[in-house]
Amino acid sequence: MGGLFHRFRPEGSAGDGPAGEWSIPIPTKGARVRRHRLHLPGSLHLLGSLLLVAATGLFTSGAAPAPAPVEPRPLAQVIPAPASVTEAGPPYRITGTTGIRVGDSPAARAAGEYLADLLRPATGYPLPVTRHGAGGIRLRLAHDGPYGAEGYRLDSGPAGITLTAARPAGLFHGVQTLRQLLPAAVEEDTVQPGPWPVAGGTIRDTPRYPWRGAMLDVARHFFTVDEVKRYVDRLALYKFNKLHLHLSDDQGWRIAVDSWPRLAEYGGSTEVGGGPGGHYTKEQYREIVRYAAARHLEVVPEIDMPGHTHAALASYAELNCDGVAPPLYTGTAVGFSSLCVPKEVTYDFVDDVIRELAALTPGRYLHIGGDEAHSTSHADYARFMERVQPVVARYGKTVVGWHQLTGASPARGALAQYWGLDRTSDEEKAEVAKAARSGTGIILSPADRVYLDMKYDRTTPLGLSWAGYVEVKRSYDWDPGSYLPGVPQDAVRGVEAPLWTETIENSAHIDHMAFPRLPGVAELGWSPAATHDWEDYRTRLAAQAPRWDALGIGYHRSPQVDWPAA
Numbered sequence: 001m002g003g004l005f006h007r008f009r010p011e012g013s014a015g016d017g018p019a020g021e022w023s024i025p026i027p028t029k030g031a032r033v034r035r036h037r038l039h040l041p042g043s044l045h046l047l048g049s050l051l052l053v054a055a056t057g058l059f060t061s062g063a064a065p066a067p068a069p070v071e072p073r074p075l076a077q078v079i080p081a082p083a084s085v086t087e088a089g090p091p092y093r094i095t096g097t098t099g100i101r102v103g104d105s106p107a108a109r110a111a112g113e114y115l116a117d118l119l120r121p122a123t124g125y126p127l128p129v130t131r132h133g134a135g136g137i138r139l140r141l142a143h144d145g146p147y148g149a150e151g152y153r154l155d156s157g158p159a160g161i162t163l164t165a166a167r168p169a170g171l172f173h174g175v176q177t178l179r180q181l182l183p184a185a186v187e188e189d190t191v192q193p194g195p196w197p198v199a200g201g202t203i204r205d206t207p208r209y210p211w212r213g214a215m216l217d218v219a220r221h222f223f224t225v226d227e228v229k230r231y232v233d234r235l236a237l238y239k240f241n242k243l244h245l246h247l248s249d250d251q252g253w254r255i256a257v258d259s260w261p262r263l264a265e266y267g268g269s270t271e272v273g274g275g276p277g278g279h280y281t282k283e284q285y286r287e288i289v290r291y292a293a294a295r296h297l298e299v300v301p302e303i304d305m306p307g308h309t310h311a312a313l314a315s316y317a318e319l320n321c322d323g324v325a326p327p328l329y330t331g332t333a334v335g336f337s338s339l340c341v342p343k344e345v346t347y348d349f350v351d352d353v354i355r356e357l358a359a360l361t362p363g364r365y366l367h368i369g370g371d372e373a374h375s376t377s378h379a380d381y382a383r384f385m386e387r388v389q390p391v392v393a394r395y396g397k398t399v400v401g402w403h404q405l406t407g408a409s410p411a412r413g414a415l416a417q418y419w420g421l422d423r424t425s426d427e428e429k430a431e432v433a434k435a436a437r438s439g440t441g442i443i444l445s446p447a448d449r450v451y452l453d454m455k456y457d458r459t460t461p462l463g464l465s466w467a468g469y470v471e472v473k474r475s476y477d478w479d480p481g482s483y484l485p486g487v488p489q490d491a492v493r494g495v496e497a498p499l500w501t502e503t504i505e506n507s508a509h510i511d512h513m514a515f516p517r518l519p520g521v522a523e524l525g526w527s528p529a530a531t532h533d534w535e536d537y538r539t540r541l542a543a544q545a546p547r548w549d550a551l552g553i554g555y556h557r558s559p560q561v562d563w564p565a566a
């Protein structure tokens with residue numbers, strides 16, 4: 001197991017006010033392109049665009065530099081890199097007469113409406129979503145295609161664009177590709193001049209791994225439903241398909257449980273640094289689940305046990321071995337709390353919590369934590385996991401646990417989330433590999449590669465560094481398929497980027513730590529190993545920056561990437 005307290009803030013400021021003194025400015029959406037913005041009613045937009053294009057051509061010698069001509073972006077410039085790209089023929093141009101054709105499928109209609117909602121503000125075009133019609137953008141489900149559960153095909157030419165997939169998720173991911181092929185200004189929320197070309201050719205695309213996750217720790221600091229939705233939108237752009245919510249920890253319990261109401265009411269009433277914390281009502285949690293599902297992300301809720309449970313122990317005296325509830329905790333230490341393994345009431349508690357959470361969660365998985373149980377003996381840990389895993393199964397879910405679960409007996413079909421690092425002992429890695437060879441699926445979240453809360457370098461104002469500094473190249477440049485020795489390739493289910501929030505307090509903080517590393521994790525999870533290439537990736541990554549500007553994403557301008565001028 002990992003070293004005791006190794007997630008202490010190492011800078012010697014492990015006090016209770018981690019990030020407060022650092023202010024990451026929240027960028028105004030589109031701040032950097034606002035200079036060029038046209039403010040035209042939709043009906044005047046086409047005329048306005050034409051005039052602007054004409055004026056640009058006529059007055060190129062004037063004082064104001066002319067905007068560069070809008071060439072279609074290469075089809076291969078997408079992140080994550082598509083499996084196969086063939087550029088051919090002239091582009092398609094989205095214009096004021098473009099329609100989105102979805103046939104009779106409600107799923108195609110949903111993807112079409114989502115696409116129209118994305119494109120309307122910046123293009124100013126009506127983009128009607130209709131069953132049939134000539135030309136335009138066609139979205140179709142074809143159950144016989146070689147697309148799998150999430151793959152798609154995009155065909156683009158002067159006559160139109162066709163997106164084909166076997167499943168709704170494939171159409172949705174195809175829509176994200178189409179979005180990235182358009183100029184970055186398409187992300188603006190007011191009308192932009194265009195034009196809106198999409199290069200001609202074909203993309204055939206299907207993911208390498210079925211698990212492409214991001215975890216948000218809403219326990220150390222609480223994040224509102226809107227903040228979570230904002231992150232979900234960023235994840236959707238890069239084809240993530242799992243939103244892992246770390247719903248409980250020592251500093252806070254964030255989900256309402258009717259049978260144990262003090263968990264959320266009292267246990268959720270603070271956070272790291274002593275702020276007011278918060279929790280999701282059941283309806284709010286359902287709202288997150290719905291919002292994520294509409295973007296083809298499955299919510300994986302985590303209740304971390306038997307350690308990381310101080311907020312629960314503070315809420316109910318009977319959960320403590322000594323029957324005394326400790327005061328709430330707002331610091332950043334780890335490894336000091338444990339549910340009382342010998343007490344029967346512990347299992348009543350676990351049963352109630354898992355039952356209620358499973359009932360709220362349409363997804364297949366329930367994460368039971370299991371990391372850093374340093375205040376639980378190994379025998380108690382194994383005993384606890386033996387009793388708790390069947391409870392998850394009883395309520396119809398599949399167990400996910402941090403990889404320490406492989407030190408007990410993982411249930412059949414369980415997934416273990418590996419969060420070790422280069423210096424993790426061979427013995428610990430071998431334990432994970434052994435479980436993988438016995439059928440436990442592995443999700444890779446190596447802390448010194450994809451923990452988004454690690455500082456980029458010494459100067460990063462937020463984050464921790466117990467796993468070292470993690471710059472963009474280090475985060476991107478590894479292979480999930482061969483990462484852990486002795487783990488069979490088919491045991492690797494995918495990758496996940498956790499974002500722990502001891503020092504992270506708001507959406508601007510999230511963006512600063514996630515960008516630019518998050519898209520690299522998406523690529524590791526989606527793209528074939530054959531496309532992996534740091535030099536090519538860093539060019540594609542740089543090309544994302546104007547899109548982030550337009551979306552109001554404040555990112556770390558890593559010196560490893562040649563960003564466009566700010």
Ligand code: ACM
Nearest residue numbers: 007371372402419
């Ligand atoms: C972890 O970082 N304790 C999973």
